[in-house]
Amino acid sequence: MPDFLLPRHLLKSGRSATHSVAVQNDETSLTFADFARDTARWQQTFATLAGQRISLYDEDAYQLACMLFGAWHAGKTPCLPADNLPATRAALRDIVDAFADELSPGATPAGAPSFSELCDNTARLVLFTSGSTGTPQAIDKKLGQLGEEVATLARQWEAVLQGDPVVVLGTVSHQHIYGLLFRVLWPLSAGRPFERLRSTFPETLLHRLRDTPAILVSSPAHLKRLPDTLDWASASTQIAAVFSSGGPLDKEALQRCKSLLGQAPHELYGSTETGGIATRCRQHDDEAPWQVLPGLELRVEGEQLSLRSPHLPDAHWHTTADRIRLEESGFVLLGRNDRIVKLEEKRISLDAIESALMACGAFSAVKAVVLPGAREVIGIAALPTPQGWSELARWGRREFAARHLEALKSSIIAEGLPRHWRYGARFPADAQGKVTVARLLAWFDPRRPVWHQASRSTTEAQIIIDVDAALPDFAGHFPGAPLLPGVTQLDWAIRLGRELFDLPEHFIGVDNLKFQSIISPDSQVTLSFTHDTDRHTLTFAYTSGTLQHASGRLCFGAVPC
C-alpha cells in the first residue's frame, strides 16, 4: 500500500490494504485501501482550490481523517473549528478560504493512489480554542508536533495495551486536540480501528462494549454520568483502557469509573496550545499526583507553570496560565489565573459572555460567575439600565432572559449559556470596594428576593418585590397560614437599602417600626425608600396599592452602637 499516505513517523512499516481503519457498529469496516482512496478523492478536490486554508468539520471521524490527510497531500492547511455554530462559521470566513462541507470529494482514482511524502514543518493544522480575550484563538500545529504527540502516547501506553486487537470508542469530539489524537491519529498510527461516530449516550457505548474489546476515550462529563442502573459487568472486562481528559475528574467520578468500568482511567492533563503535559492513573491512590510525560521539562515560578516540550512548536520555555504545586513524586494542579473557566470540559470565556451581554444595551454592567453545584453552570449578575429595568418589568424575568440568551446563542456554546439571572442596582463590594466572586454569589442565595426597580435617584427609590412562596423565609412561618416574617421585611429593607444607596458601614437601629398588615406568599409588594443623606437614615415603606404593610426608619453610622 502507498508508503507515504501517512507520514513516516506515524507509519513506521507498511500496512496491508485490507487492514481495518474505521468501523461503525457491526457494519463492514473500512480498510486501509478505502482510506487511501477517499483521501485521494479529497486531495483532488482540495488541489483545485486557489486558497490555502480549508475548514474541516464532520461528525464522522473517518470522513474527517480523509479530509485531513487529503488537505495535507493537496498542500493545504486544514483548520478544525471546535463547533459548527453560525457565529463560528462567520468568524472563520475571514481566515479560511473554503469549507470542506460546501465541497464534494473528487472522482475515485483508477488504480491505487500514490502520495508524496508530507513535510513535518510545512504541513500544518490550525485548531481553535477560546482565548482570554473571548475570541477564539487559532493555534497553529506543525505535522511534526502531532507526530511527536503520537510518539509520546505510544511510548507511554503501547506496553500497557499489549498489542491486543481493540476498537477505539469515544465519547469526545475529534474536532479538539484530545479527540483528534486519541480517536484518530494514534489509532491510525498504531493500526487500531476507530469507531466513526462518538457514543454520546451511555446505552450506545454499553451496547458496543458488549460486542468488542475496546479502548475508551472519554472525559469527566461522561464518566461521572455513567448510570449505575445499566449492567456494565459484562462490558467492563472488554475494556483494555479508559482515557479521560478535558478537565479534572472528581473523586466521585473516579469511584464511579472504578466500580462500573472496573478500572481507574488514565487521566491526561494538557491543552490545545501546549499539547499533552502530564498523566496519572488513580487505581490505588486517590491522591496520586500528576507525572510529567516522557520528554518534557517543567519549571515553576511562584505557582505558575512553564514547560519545554516536543509538543510545542519550538524548544523555548513556554509559560502557561495554569498554577501548580510541585511535590516529591509529581505535581498537583491548583487552577488557572485568567478568566477562562471549564464547564463540562468546555472552555468558556467569562469575558466573551459579559461583552456579548453588554452589546445588548440593556445593562450598565454585567458579571458572569460560575455557580457551584452538582453541575456547575454560569450565573449572571447584571445592573440593568433604566431602559433595561422597564423592559424587565414589561416582559417578565423569563422573557427578558430568553431574549438575551438568543443574543448569546450565536457565539456561546450551549454549556456556557447562563442558567440563572440576578439583577440589582449595584454589585456587592467588600470593605476594600472590590467586587469579589464570593460577594456576587450572595445574589444567588435563595433568600435574596427577586425584585425590579421602578425608579431611583440619590435620595429616593421604589422597587417591586416578588414575594415568592418558595422563599425559605416562609418555611414554618406559619404552618397552614404562611406570612412573610417581620424580621425578613426588616432584613430586606437593610440589604436592599444598602444596594441602592451609599450608607455608612454599620446599621445601628430602627425607629418608628410598624407592621400594619400581613404580606402573603406569591404577592407583589412595593418597597419605597427615602434617604436622608445628612442624618444617614433611610425611611422605608412596604405597600400594595393603597394598602400599607410595614414602615420604619433605619439608622446607619460609621461606628457600631
Add this chain to the structure above:
Amino acid sequence: MQTLQLEIKQLLINALNLEDITPDEIDPQTPLFGEGLGLDSIDALELGLALQKRYGVSLSPDAAETRDHFSSIAKLAEFVSHARKI
C-alpha cells in the same frame, strides 16, 4: 397522557434546575435541545438519569432513536408510557 406530560415537565425543571419557568410554559411540542429550550448534551445525560430513576426506563443503544425520544415533552411522554417499569 397529559398528566404524564405534566409530570415529566416538572421532572425536567427539577432535574435541570431551570429558572423562572413553570410546567405550563413548556409547550409539549417545543424542541428541548438546540433551538427551543436550548438544552445541551449534558442536560440530555442528566435527563436520561432522572427518567431512569423515576420510571425505571432503559434507553435504546441506538443513539438516533434516543435522540428522537428526547426531541420534545410529547415524544418523551409517549416513550415513558411504553417503556416505564415503575
